[in-house]
Amino acid sequence: MQKNDPYAALRIKEFNIFLLLRFALVFGWSMQFIVIEWEVYSLTKDPLYLGLIGFMEIIPAFTMALFAGHIVDQKEKRNLLAICIAAFSLISLGLFLLTWDKVVGDWETQNILYCIYALVFFGGFLRSFFGPTIFSLIALIVPKKIYPNAATWSSSTWKAATVTGALFAGFSIDWIGVDKTLCIVFALVTFALLITFKIKKKPILNPNIGESVGKSLKVGLQFVFSNKAILGALTLDMIAVLFGGTVALLSVFAQDILEVGSKGFGVLNASISIGSILTMFITTYLPVNKDAGKKLLISIFGFGICIIVFGASKLFWLSVLALFFSGVTDGVSMVIRQTILQLKTPDHMRGRVASVNSMFVGSSNELGAFESGLAAKILGPSVAVIFGGIMTLVTVVAIGAKNKTLRELDLTEDIEDHNV
The missing domain is CATH 1.20.1250.20 (MFS general substrate transporter like domains)
Known part of the structure; x- marks a missing residue:
């Protein structure tokens, strides 16, 4: 090795x-x-x-x-x-x-x-x-x-x-x-x-050039929904973004709950990004290939815990810390998810798999902002964020229990098979 x-x-x-x-x-x-x-x-x-x-x-x-x-x-x-x-x-x-x-x-x-x-x-x-x-x-x-x-x-x-x-x-x-x-x-x-x-032009690796749109889309969707590792990773990320998205409510927390004004709002935003960026750079030195499935589940579970702590916090320093570690756990899950997609997707289907990924994750960003706003209107901002964190935890436990393929996923062999 x-x-x-x-x-x-x-x-x-x-x-x-x-x-x-x-x-x-x-x-x-x-x-x-x-x-x-x-x-x-x-x-x-x-x-x-x-x-x-x-x-x-x-x-x-x-x-x-x-x-x-x-x-x-x-x-x-x-x-x-x-x-x-x-x-x-x-x-x-x-x-x-x-x-x-x-x-x-x-x-x-x-x-x-x-x-x-x-x-x-x-x-x-x-x-x-x-x-x-x-x-x-x-x-x-x-x-x-x-x-x-x-x-x-x-x-x-x-x-x-x-x-x-x-x-x-x-x-x-x-x-x-x-x-x-x-x-x-x-x-x-x-x-x-x-x-x-x-960058030089690249070869087209798709053996089905000229395939009809309908058949192509059907094959792509069938692949994603039949591959438990990819489907599990996408579902986890979608739920975390949908229910664990606190960004849409940060201005409310900064102004009305923590009462820290515009500067505090900037610190809250920055703490998430700093945690995420630092973690992604660290993972270049500490690869996440071994037991990748367990690490993905643990990182998103940790993300849910951080969201709950942030929602319950009335202390600025604790809120900053919770958001920082939410960025850390999000950074880990992002790297693992991208690695799973890259290693488990055949070359000729990368475009379609990435498109499904964008539908799962991209749309949940906007829906997550809407869900956060609606929940905050009905439940209040603190309860809405705590609810989102709990839903994230429930989803991780459910997928971890039902998706054995994802839970036991190890990417070490996938990589070593290509170490030539």
């Missing part, structure tokens, strides 16, 4: 290029989301319009997911990613123009909003392609024996870009304004597009 190399994936030049373009893309995407939320609320002063942003994005992202997976499995991945990024650059350019006074100075607010929502809708359409394409491309860049290491670095890059992009956007709006901030987003996306071509 070879000694673990925490930098194995980073020794591959194309993977470094991939990480760079992914960071630039996600950093820009995160900036864009924050800026648009700010701009829409500035125009309307109505939180309902903010909810419509997520609604407009999730509709095409969810409904197109399976079809997008089919397309990804049928097409060359590098060029497909380039097309997606190029289309995303048009969205960024359009949003910049919609916030530039020289362009929309005489426009009515309602017309500006219609155009923003149209571009957000188009972005949701692209989102359905991005996930499966990126998931499939990683497997063509690195050898299978270092999939876990590559998944860890890729997840860490995504998380770091998400956090720093959102943080930078807030400062950038204050420093240079909304329009110039969106101009930076356009520059980042353009940069990502240019370096995409530093």
Whole structure:
């Protein structure tokens, strides 16, 4: 058995290029989301319009997911990613123009909003392609024996870009304004597009090129729902996001329960991300391959405990600690889930499996925010968060008891079989 190399994936030049373009893309995407939320609320002063942003994005992202997976499995991945990024650059350019006074100075607010929502809708359409394409491309860049290491670095890059992009956007709006901030987003996306071509075109490994859409989607769904390891991992993550999502209520806790104001709100948000990012980097040194199933169940169970502690806490320091460890456990589960998907998915089905994953996890983000808001309205914020944590624990225990394949899953042999 070879000694673990925490930098194995980073020794591959194309993977470094991939990480760079992914960071630039996600950093820009995160900036864009924050800026648009700010701009829409500035125009309307109505939180309902903010909810419509997520609604407009999730509709095409969810409904197109399976079809997008089919397309990804049928097409060359590098060029497909380039097309997606190029289309995303048009969205960024359009949003910049919609916030530039020289362009929309005489426009009515309602017309500006219609155009923003149209571009957000188009972005949701692209989102359905991005996930499966990126998931499939990683497997063509690195050898299978270092999939876990590559998944860890890729997840860490995504998380770091998400956090720093959102943080930078807030400062950038204050420093240079909304329009110039969106101009930076356009520059980042353009940069990502240019370096995409530093990655070579990859072979299409699907033996069923030209397969009908209906048959392709049916085969993809059958594979996911018959593979207990993949289905169990996706279900656990979906439930954790759906019921354990505290982010939507953090502003309520900061203002009304912990009474720590905007600075405390920033600390609460940051504590989750710091815990998650640190853990994902640590897992490059301490692989999670052995007894991966048990570690996944334990990490999500720990996540549920952290959510319950946060919901019950009236002390700021305890709330920060609970959120930090929720980030730690979430980071572990994210790395394990990505590793399971990479190792257990055949090359010719990666697009469709990633699409199902995006439907499970992506849609539950928006539904989780809705569930949190509705539960808080009915039960109160503290009870709503505690309820979500308990539901997470119940789900982990139920899946752990019923899904023996996931419970006893060990990925060591999957990796060692490819150590050639």
